[in-house]
Amino acid sequence: MHPLELESHGRAPLAGASSRLKLLAALGIITLTALLPRRPHILYLIPATTLLLLWPFCRMPLGYAVRRLLVAEMFILGIALLSLVRPAAAPIFFSSLIKSNLCVFSMLLLTWTTPFQDVLQELRRLRFPAVMLTTLALMYRYLPVLGEETRRMSRARASRTFARRRLGTWQSLALIIGQLFIRSADRAERIYLAMCARGWK
Amino acid sequence: MSAAVEVRKLSYQYPQHGRLALDQVSFSVGEEECIGVLGPNGAGKSTLLLHLNGLLPEHVAPAPSIWIGGEPIGPKNLDLVRQRVGLLFQDPDDQLISATVLEDVAFGPRQLGVEGAILKALVGQCLDQVGLSGFEDRQPHRLSHGEKRRVCLAGVLACKPSVLVLDEPTSDLDPRGRREFKALLQSLPGAKIIATHDLELVVDLCSRVIVLDEGKLVAEGATRALLSNEELMLAHGLEKPHSLMHRHPHGPASPVS
Amino acid sequence: MVWSCDWEPAEHKQMHLPDGFLDAKTALLSSGVGVAGVGLALRQVGNSVQSRQMPMLGLGAAFVFAAQMLNFPIAGGTSGHLVGGVLAAILLGPSAAVLVMTCVLIVQCLMFADGGLTALGANVFNMAVVNVVGGYFVFKLLRSVIRMEQHRATVFAAAFAGWFGTVLGAVVCAGELAFSNTVPWSIAFPAMANVHMLVGIGEGLATGLIVLAVLRARPQLVPSGRDAGFTLRSGALGYGLLICLGLTLFVAPFACPWPDSLEAIGARLGLPSQTTAAPLAGYRFPLIGSATVATAVAGAVGTIIAFIAAYALARAVVPVFGAPKKDASTGT
Numbered sequence: 203m204h205p206l207e208l209e210s211h212g213r214a215p216l217a218g219a220s221s222r223l224k225l226l227a228a229l230g231i232i233t234l235t236a237l238l239p240r241r242p243h244i245l246y247l248i249p250a251t252t253l254l255l256l257w258p259f260c261r262m263p264l265g266y267a268v269r270r271l272l273v274a275e276m277f278i279l280g281i282a283l284l285s286l287v288r289p290a291a292a293p294i295f296f297s298s299l300i301k302s303n304l305c306v307f308s309m310l311l312l313t314w315t316t317p318f319q320d321v322l323q324e325l326r327r328l329r330f331p332a333v334m335l336t337t338l339a340l341m342y343r344y345l346p347v348l349g350e351e352t353r354r355m356s357r358a359r360a361s362r363t364f365a366r367r368r369l370g371t372w373q374s375l376a377l378i379i380g381q382l383f384i385r386s387a388d389r390a391e392r393i394y395l396a397m398c399a400r401g402w403k
Numbered sequence: 404m405s406a407a408v409e410v411r412k413l414s415y416q417y418p419q420h421g422r423l424a425l426d427q428v429s430f431s432v433g434e435e436e437c438i439g440v441l442g443p444n445g446a447g448k449s450t451l452l453l454h455l456n457g458l459l460p461e462h463v464a465p466a467p468s469i470w471i472g473g474e475p476i477g478p479k480n481l482d483l484v485r486q487r488v489g490l491l492f493q494d495p496d497d498q499l500i501s502a503t504v505l506e507d508v509a510f511g512p513r514q515l516g517v518e519g520a521i522l523k524a525l526v527g528q529c530l531d532q533v534g535l536s537g538f539e540d541r542q543p544h545r546l547s548h549g550e551k552r553r554v555c556l557a558g559v560l561a562c563k564p565s566v567l568v569l570d571e572p573t574s575d576l577d578p579r580g581r582r583e584f585k586a587l588l589q590s591l592p593g594a595k596i597i598a599t600h601d602l603e604l605v606v607d608l609c610s611r612v613i614v615l616d617e618g619k620l621v622a623e624g625a626t627r628a629l630l631s632n633e634e635l636m637l638a639h640g641l642e643k644p645h646s647l648m649h650r651h652p653h654g655p656a657s658p659v660s
Numbered sequence: 661m662v663w664s665c666d667w668e669p670a671e672h673k674q675m676h677l678p679d680g681f682l683d684a685k686t687a688l689l690s691s692g693v694g695v696a697g698v699g700l701a702l703r704q705v706g707n708s709v710q711s712r713q714m715p716m717l718g719l720g721a722a723f724v725f726a727a728q729m730l731n732f733p734i735a736g737g738t739s740g741h742l743v744g745g746v747l748a749a750i751l752l753g754p755s756a757a758v759l760v761m762t763c764v765l766i767v768q769c770l771m772f773a774d775g776g777l778t779a780l781g782a783n784v785f786n787m788a789v790v791n792v793v794g795g796y797f798v799f800k801l802l803r804s805v806i807r808m809e810q811h812r813a814t815v816f817a818a819a820f821a822g823w824f825g826t827v828l829g830a831v832v833c834a835g836e837l838a839f840s841n842t843v844p845w846s847i848a849f850p851a852m853a854n855v856h857m858l859v860g861i862g863e864g865l866a867t868g869l870i871v872l873a874v875l876r877a878r879p880q881l882v883p884s885g886r887d888a889g890f891t892l893r894s895g896a897l898g899y900g901l902l903i904c905l906g907l908t909l910f911v912a913p914f915a916c917p918w919p920d921s922l923e924a925i926g927a928r929l930g931l932p933s934q935t936t937a938a939p940l941a942g943y944r945f946p947l948i949g950s951a952t953v954a955t956a957v958a959g960a961v962g963t964i965i966a967f968i969a970a971y972a973l974a975r976a977v978v979p980v981f982g983a984p985k986k987d988a989s990t991g992t
Contacts, residue, residue: 228777232776232777233778235679235680236679236682236683236684236687236778237684274678274774277676278678278680281677281681281837281843284837284843284847284848284851285842285844288843288844288847297680298681300680301679301680301681302678302679302680302681303680304680305678305679305680305776305777305778306678306679306776309679309769309773309776310773313770313772313773318502318770318771321770321771322502331702333705333706333714334698334702334759334762334763336714336717337717337718337721337760337763338721338763338766338767339500339501339718340500340715340717340718340721340722341718341719341721341722341763342502342767343499343500343501343502343543343544343718344496344722345722345725345726345767346544347496347544347722348722348723348725348726349726349729352726352727352729352730356730371732371733372733372865372866372869375730375732375869376866376870377873378730379727379730379742379866380872380873380874381877382723382726383723383727383751383874383881384874384877384878384881386716386719386722387719387878387881389496389497390713390716390720391712391715392492392494392497393498393500393719394714395453395458395492395497396490396497396498396500397500397715398458398485399456399458399485399489400485400510400511400514400558400559400562401482401485401486401514401515401562402510402514403482403514500715
């Protein structure tokens with residue numbers, strides 16, 4: 203279950219909502235949260251309740267949310283702990299912690315209900331630069347292809363790896379990534395030809 | 404009536420390593436003809452196919468050596484040539500560039516200025532033609548290899564080409580996929596040029612074949628006669644197809660001498 | 661075959677800022693310089709990149725993303741991964757790399773909820789502009805100064821630039837945190853700089869090795885130091901100014917060890933008065949000063965060590981006279 207596999211949870215009530223609305227709502231909630239006072243405050247309940255109320259309409263499983271929040275926590279806690287090393291730091295520490303988690307949670311809800319291609323559509327309507335749009339679209343399309351290619355190469359490499367040396371592993375990873383780049387460049391060339399063959403200018 | 408494709412003394416040298424990839428190749432293809440292009444790996448088959456679409460040479464040659472429906476390929480008519488000649492690439496992942504099947508099939512017609520409801524209808528019709536009705540909203544990375552190939556073909560058909568050029572159309576397909584793809588190709592009108600190692604496909608589809616080796620056209624002739632010439636086949640990294648070895652399709656196989 | 665994926669970014673080892681740590685002024689300012697950097701890159705790419713190379717931007721972005729998924733083992737069962745900004749700059753050119761890294765960050769943010777939305781501008785500036793172009797500046801500089809066999813010089817410059825770009829990006833990130841008054845500079849700077857001087861070693865090593873792998877297999881894909889100049893026309897001046905602007909905005913206010921300037925800035929930014937209250941003044945400012953100075957010294961030492969390490973790496977992995985070593989495992 204994953205953002206790339208969005209068809210699998212396409213039935214959530216909010217998945218059908220306009221993606222512009224969802225993007226704006228997420229942006230609104232996150233901006234509001236970021237602008238709230240930097241100490242735990244009653245106002246923090248506004249984004250918190252909004253998100254809790256929205257959650258059931260997104261059908262995002264609890265396990266997924268917890269797992270992703272925990273992953274994000276590594277970094278959030280890291281920075282938050284740094285902020286502790288100062289006098290009277292507790293308010294800033296707790297407010298950063300709460301704010302960050304609320305924001306991550308809104309992003310999780312957004313990405314869970316909004317396929318990336320809808321985001322792309324929205325960006326297109328917002329007149330995002332064409333070069334960036336093409337790059338994003340091609341990137342989205344070829345992520346799985348390159349991922350599969352990486353996996354095949356890693357597997358082939360692993361089947362011929364008999365001894366474990368750390369630098370050796372690094373070198374073979376570098377070879378895989380180097381090879382991946384070469385294949386990407388070759389594929390880019392073939393894609394260019396295929397696009398031209400269908401009249402692209 | 405002019406031939407669908409006419410190639411006269413086509414030569415090409417790769418600028419990177421200077422190797423002669425095509426050496427004075429000449430042949431022609433009739434309006435409804437289907438020909439096979441055979442040859443070992445590296446014989447220049449793919450290079451030839453790229454030329455048919457005006458993708459090679461990088462800088463258009465001073466004198467034309469390819470005519471599509473009587474029109475010489477030159478810098479001025481590249482768009483026309485690319486619309487008339489539909490090229491199906493070997494790896495469907497190279498060709499499928501959009502996030503959804505609908506977007507991808509629409510890619511070609513959009514360049515030709517087709518939009519809106521007409522475009523949608525055209526896409527539906529092309530998907531129908533390749534047996535993938537209702538696949539509009541699917542994502543390419545969730546399709547099987549055979550389905551990807553069909554979507555690519557639909558994207559090519561959407562430009563309404565008069566000549567289909569296919570690079571290894573059946574590689575990586577399972578037997579059923581191959582059979583279905585073959586039937587699909589058989590059902591399509593227009594001239595077809597198929598570069599392949601799949602000799603059974605050639606036997607079933609192509610009336611004529613040309614054999615390339617090291618950039619040269621080494622043989623040309625009717626499919627069955629040419630493929631039965633075992634000496635010629637072996638000399639160019641090919642072999643006599645299984646179906647031509649027995650008199651009866653279910654009889655005992657005659658030993659290869 | 662349906663592609664089943666496990667693309668979740670399992671571990672965060674990048675300096676992706678989440679939402680909630682930057683205040684409004686920092687988010688806006690850093691977005692401003694970030695957007696300016698991307699705008700400059702768009703202009704450069706529009707001027708110099710031919711339509712033939714357009715698909716390479718998308719594939720390059722997918723490549724960086726895929727490369728980030730591979731885990732490099734570090735000591736004690738931990739592992740890290742490549743960020744790839746400097747690598748992209750070396751392989752694709754700086755402006756293309758800025759766009760590629762920006763797209764990677766956008767996808768990470770909007771598809772994987774990885775990195776904040778209000779912090780996107782700051783992340784773009786740190787990781788797609790400062791890291792990429794800063795590293796590339798150093799790469800070009802070293803590449804043209806060092807007199808070594810060509811491949812060896814490229815690997816050396818790439819490894820050191822990979823390290824440098826990582827540290828530079830982290831320092832700007834620390835500056836943004838301090839500028840937001842979230843983490844005091846005296847803590848943010850040493851923590852971020854020291855950690856990333858270590859992290860950067862991995863980035864540099866990987867960058868060097870990958871550039872070498874591409875050099876061996878397909879040397880023409882790595883633009884050689886001579887023909888791909890980073891000149892005024894290719895935006896070097898613009899990028900340089902932007903990075904300087906970023907450093908001036910986010911780092912310079914804190915970098916000077918004199919308490920006067922800090923106090924003045926604190927007053928100007930309306931810092932809560934208790935931080936400058938009497939009991940603190942006594943021990944806090946020397947601490948800031950000493951921590952900054954200590955980190956600066958550590959930075960200098962770290963730079964020298966990284967420099968030597970990169971040199972040693974290049975000597976170790978690139979054979980003399982550039983005769984490609986027969987490597988049985990290069991085939992795929």
